[in-house]
Amino acid sequence: MPRPTLLVRSALVAVAMVATLALGACAAPAQNAEVDPAAPDVGIQLFQLPWTSIANECETTLGPNGFAWVLTSPPQEHITRDEWWASYQPVSYQLQSRLGTRDEFADMVARCDAAGVDIIADAVINHMTGQDDPGIGFAGSEYAHYEYPGLYDVDDFHHCGLTTYDDIEDYTSREQVQQCELVNLADLDTASPRVREQIGSYLDDLLSLGVAGFRIDAAKHMAADDVAAIVGELPEGTRIMSEVIRGGGEPITPEEYTAFGEVFEFTYARDLTPPLSNGVFSDPELGGDRPQHVPSENALVFVDNHDTERGEANVTYRDGDMYVIANALMLADDYGTPIVYSGYAFSDRDAGASTEADGSVSDATCAEASGPREAYDDGERTCVQSWDAVIGMLRFRAAVGDAPRMPGVDEGDAYGFEREGRGVVAVNVGDEPVTIRIPTSMADGDYCDAITGGATSGDAQSCVGAQYSVESGEAVFALEPVSAAAIHVPVRQ
Numbered sequence: 001m002p003r004p005t006l007l008v009r010s011a012l013v014a015v016a017m018v019a020t021l022a023l024g025a026c027a028a029p030a031q032n033a034e035v036d037p038a039a040p041d042v043g044i045q046l047f048q049l050p051w052t053s054i055a056n057e058c059e060t061t062l063g064p065n066g067f068a069w070v071l072t073s074p075p076q077e078h079i080t081r082d083e084w085w086a087s088y089q090p091v092s093y094q095l096q097s098r099l100g101t102r103d104e105f106a107d108m109v110a111r112c113d114a115a116g117v118d119i120i121a122d123a124v125i126n127h128m129t130g131q132d133d134p135g136i137g138f139a140g141s142e143y144a145h146y147e148y149p150g151l152y153d154v155d156d157f158h159h160c161g162l163t164t165y166d167d168i169e170d171y172t173s174r175e176q177v178q179q180c181e182l183v184n185l186a187d188l189d190t191a192s193p194r195v196r197e198q199i200g201s202y203l204d205d206l207l208s209l210g211v212a213g214f215r216i217d218a219a220k221h222m223a224a225d226d227v228a229a230i231v232g233e234l235p236e237g238t239r240i241m242s243e244v245i246r247g248g249g250e251p252i253t254p255e256e257y258t259a260f261g262e263v264f265e266f267t268y269a270r271d272l273t274p275p276l277s278n279g280v281f282s283d284p285e286l287g288g289d290r291p292q293h294v295p296s297e298n299a300l301v302f303v304d305n306h307d308t309e310r311g312e313a314n315v316t317y318r319d320g321d322m323y324v325i326a327n328a329l330m331l332a333d334d335y336g337t338p339i340v341y342s343g344y345a346f347s348d349r350d351a352g353a354s355t356e357a358d359g360s361v362s363d364a365t366c367a368e369a370s371g372p373r374e375a376y377d378d379g380e381r382t383c384v385q386s387w388d389a390v391i392g393m394l395r396f397r398a399a400v401g402d403a404p405r406m407p408g409v410d411e412g413d414a415y416g417f418e419r420e421g422r423g424v425v426a427v428n429v430g431d432e433p434v435t436i437r438i439p440t441s442m443a444d445g446d447y448c449d450a451i452t453g454g455a456t457s458g459d460a461q462s463c464v465g466a467q468y469s470v471e472s473g474e475a476v477f478a479l480e481p482v483s484a485a486a487i488h489v490p491v492r493q
């Protein structure tokens with residue numbers, strides 16, 4: 001679908017070109033033929049952001065800057081509690097939550113679609129709330145186990161003896177992982193035709209509003225055959241993103257869930273981030289699929305998400321420039337489909353997003369943000385989708401397309417690699433400046449740094465931020481401590 005913003009952008013480009021020529025700024029290297037941009041593929045998880053705010057983000061930031069899709073928080077009616085994780089305790093399949101109403105959800109999908117951005121809804125279908133106090137909840141609603149009596153695999157409820165979240169990782173058998181109650185949540189019997197039908201009509205309802213697909217929450221806790229049967233009834237082309245945490249010694253593997261869609265590849269961040277603290281980089285398996293990972297076409301890769309930023313993630317918004325580096329390396333890579341994460345600052349792991357007096361989550365805008373802050377107040381949005389570096393790396397990705405990732409160069413605490421003939425990325429994770437030279441078949445000449453703002457026009461003629469050169473087949477980057485740089489061939493708007 002053509003994007004309404006294209007015309008506006010071309011007009012801006014034309015103005016910028018005239019201005020640049022008038023100023024006599026250096027011209028782009030003539031040898032580089034322009035390449036057609038790769039189709040946008042990068043997603044953004046907008047954690048606990050209300051539907052009306054997401055709609056605005058699509059129009060102002062996500063569409064114009066080339067994000068392809070948004071992962072929302074769960075839209076289902078949920079228990080009334082302040083913690084963010086109330087969203088993961090649904091009480092019904094009505095689209096009414098503290099993130100917005102059904103009408104607001106529908107409006108968001110339509111407006112994002114018009115901006116060229118797909119909506120992926122987080123579908124909590126493994127369980128309903130385990131909370132049994134019918135006095136709490138949205139007015140006029142009942143708890144699911146009252147609303148849908150008989151949906152549960154009652155026999156499987158309490159025999160596991162697991163009571164805390166940490167216990168999940170201690171499951172040892174398939175039965176425990178898939179049929180036992182997850183942290184006291186009422187596990188649905190997803191093998192039952194009636195349950196499948198009920199879940200299917202919920203997903204159909206979301207599709208009728210125009211969503212492009214679903215994150216399948218807690219997919220690991222449902223047999224792959226059950227998920228396959230449920231999503232197999234959905235229209236062809238529905239995107240399915242299963243959350244299957246890869247665990248050491250776990251009986252359930254992400255590979256079981258790739259037959260019907262993509263999976264979140266948790267191993268990716270576990271490999272990507274340790275070198276950021278020890279400066280010891282080594283190339284992943286290049287030129288194909290990676291060991292210990294699902295095939296690239298099935299892989300969703302991320303630096304962190306709402307769970308890992310509260311747990312295993314080595315790098316989060318708190319790490320400022322190092323977080324930028326992690327995102328830059330991910331977005332420069334040729335493996336998987338990246339999903340960038342954008343949440344809010346917290347010091348209490350349970351703290352929900354800021355709310356209004358009526359309990360609904362407050363609207364927020366990211367129009368002003370351009371990079372990480374030194375410090376955040378609790379509740380402040382991180383706005384990663386608006387960071388210059390992230391937006392610059394989306395342009396880098398559009399420019400490099402499917403060019404292969406070349407062998408990396410390691411220089412002290414710096415590291416970088418070329419996407420053959422189209423772009424080069426370099427990072428310095430140490431506390432000393434480093435100059436790193438990376439062989440490239442890009443034409444000699446000067447290039448604008450995508451991390452610090454790119455070019456004022458689509459033709460890379462005048463740089464907003466830093467400029468780096470390619471000399472005699474080497475891209476040369478003089479990098480300050482904890483910084484990143486990325487250059488690429490010009491890309492058509």
Ligand code: LM2
Pocket residue numbers: 085086087088089124130131163164165182183184185217218219243306307
């Ligand atoms: C997920 N993926 O598989 C979500 O990404 C994750 O955020 C969810 O956990 C989990 N699965 C269930 O959907 C979150 C949160 C938990 C929270 C649950 C349920 O990380 O801490 O558990 O949502 O709201 C909470 C309490 C826990 C309690 C449980 C049941 O933290 O102590 O268990 O509710 O009342 C006694």
Ligand code: CA
Pocket residue numbers: 126177178179180187188190221222223
């Ligand atoms: Ca289950």
